[in-house]
Amino acid sequence: MPQKKKRKRPAARKHHILLILLLIAGGIFLLYEEFGREDGQRPATIRRPAGKHPAEVKPVPLPPPPKLPPVAIVIDDLGTNREQAEAVLALDTPITLSILPLQPHSAWTASEGKKRGYDVIVHLPMEAEGSNKLGPGGLYTWMSDDEISRVVEENLQSVPYSTGAGNHMGSAFTADKRAMTTVMAVLKKHQLFFIDSLTSPQSAGFRVARSAGVPALSRDVFLDDADDMREIEIQWNRMVKIARKYGSAIAIGHPRKNTLAVLERKLARGNEITVVPLSRLLPGR
Numbered sequence: 001m002p003q004k005k006k007r008k009r010p011a012a013r014k015h016h017i018l019l020i021l022l023l024i025a026g027g028i029f030l031l032y033e034e035f036g037r038e039d040g041q042r043p044a045t046i047r048r049p050a051g052k053h054p055a056e057v058k059p060v061p062l063p064p065p066p067k068l069p070p071v072a073i074v075i076d077d078l079g080t081n082r083e084q085a086e087a088v089l090a091l092d093t094p095i096t097l098s099i100l101p102l103q104p105h106s107a108w109t110a111s112e113g114k115k116r117g118y119d120v121i122v123h124l125p126m127e128a129e130g131s132n133k134l135g136p137g138g139l140y141t142w143m144s145d146d147e148i149s150r151v152v153e154e155n156l157q158s159v160p161y162s163t164g165a166g167n168h169m170g171s172a173f174t175a176d177k178r179a180m181t182t183v184m185a186v187l188k189k190h191q192l193f194f195i196d197s198l199t200s201p202q203s204a205g206f207r208v209a210r211s212a213g214v215p216a217l218s219r220d221v222f223l224d225d226a227d228d229m230r231e232i233e234i235q236w237n238r239m240v241k242i243a244r245k246y247g248s249a250i251a252i253g254h255p256r257k258n259t260l261a262v263l264e265r266k267l268a269r270g271n272e273i274t275v276v277p278l279s280r281l282l283p284g285r
Contacts, residue, residue: 067274068271068272068273068274069240069243069244069247069248069249069273069274070243070247070248070273070274070275070276070280070281071239071240071243071248071249071250071251071273071274071275071276072096072119072217072248072249072250072251072275072276072277072278072280072281073093073095073096073223073251073252073253073263073275074095074096074098074121074166074195074219074250074251074252074253074278075088075095075096075097075098075252075253075254075255076098076123076166076168076197076252076253076254077098077100077123077168077254077255078097078098078099078100078105078109078123078255079099079100079101079103079104079105079106079109079123079159080100080103080104080105081105081255082104082105082108082109084255085097085105085108085109085112085255087255087260088255088260089112089113089116091260091263091264091267093267093275094116094117094118094119094275094276094277095118095275096118096119096120096121096277096278097109097110097113097118097119097120097121098121098122098123098166098252099120099121099122099123099159099162100123100125100135100137100168101122101123101124101125101136101137101154101155101156101158101159102135102136102137102154102155102158103135103136103158106158106159107158107159107160110159110160110161110162111160111161113161114160114161117277118277119163119164119277119278119279120159120160120161120162120163121159121162121163121164121165121166121192121195121278122155122156122159122162122164122165122166122192123165123166123167123168124137124139124152124155124165124166124167124168124170124183125137125138125139125168125169125170126138126139126167126168126169126170126172126173126174127139127140127141127169127170127172127173128169128170128171128172128173128199129171129172129200130171132169134168134169137151137154137155137158138151139151139152139170139173139179139183140173141172141173141176141179143179145178145182148179148182148183149182149185149186152182152183152186152187153186156186156190156192162192163192163193163279164187164192164193164194164195164278164279165183165187165192165193165194165195166194166195166196166197167196167197167199167205168197169199170197170199170200170203170205171199171200171202171203172200174196174199174200174202174203174204174205175200175202175203175204176204177204177208180204180205180208180209181208181212184208184209184212184214185212187209187212187214188212188213188214192214193209193214193215193216193217193279193282194206194209194214194215194216194217195216195217195218195219195250195278196209196216196217196218196219197219197252198218198219205218206218215282215283217250217278217281217282218250219250219251219252220239220242220249220250220251221235221238221239221242221249221250221251221252222235222251222252222253223235223236223239223251223252223253223259223262224253224254224256224258224259227256227258227259228258229258229261229262232253232258232259232262233262233266235251236251236262236266239251239273240272240273243273248281249273250278250281
């Protein structure tokens with residue numbers, strides 16, 4: 001009986017098996033890449049704003065910090081005592097220096113204020129309703145217009161670098177329209193402004209100044225009518241409320257120990273007001 005020949009496996013079948021093995025190996029490699037990481041997690045998908053390249057995306061700007069309201073702090077009665085003036089200057093903030101005329105340290109205090117860029121004003125002594133003594137440079141309602149003008153001129157000359165003037169006492173004088181009109185004529189000639197301390201509710205100072213064409217301001221708060229730290233802090237808080245409500249405020253104080261102690265503590269915090277020169281609060285500035 002003739003022997004049957006063995007059938008040879010076609011070469012194509014070998015190729016198929018090889019291809020299958022390669023596919024299996026590739027699949028294993030891909031699975032290893034996908035799941036064989038150390039953290040066992042799939043890579044996070046990075047999402048970008050639609051339609052914008054990352055370089056074009058700008059961070060949202062932060063809102064600016066709130067502005068603190070401007071307040072002018074005027075310290076009266078300077079010029080008689082150098083140590084007091086030095087204590088005020090040591091606050092290192094633009095306090096407005098209100099200097100009595102014709103005093104031993106009037107010119108020195110004004111010069112030191114000028115060096116620091118502070119406002120310097122003349123603290124004009126004016127007649128009060130009581131029997132208070134005014135000292136040098138006093139202005140009285142019984143004076144003639146010429147006398148008032150002469151005394152105001154002398155007062156201004158004794159306080160160099162002055163940009164304005166205010167009244168020291170003056171509850172009687174500031175209520176006298178004729179006397180105040182004479183004062184304003186001299187201030188206008190020297191291009192000075194006027195601040196009314198409002199030592200009397202009958203004061204005509206602010207109104208007369210405006211009528212005469214003199215830039216004018218008026219006081220909002222007396223910080224130290226009572227020389228007590230607690231009361232001074234109460235007036236400070238009142239000043240801050242006024243500044244926040246109306247956009248600015250003017251406070252007047254004196255170079256006393258308690259007043260300076262409260263100012264030093266409050267100003268060091270720097271979170272309630274911005275101290276500015278008095279002239280910064282004039283209309284139009």
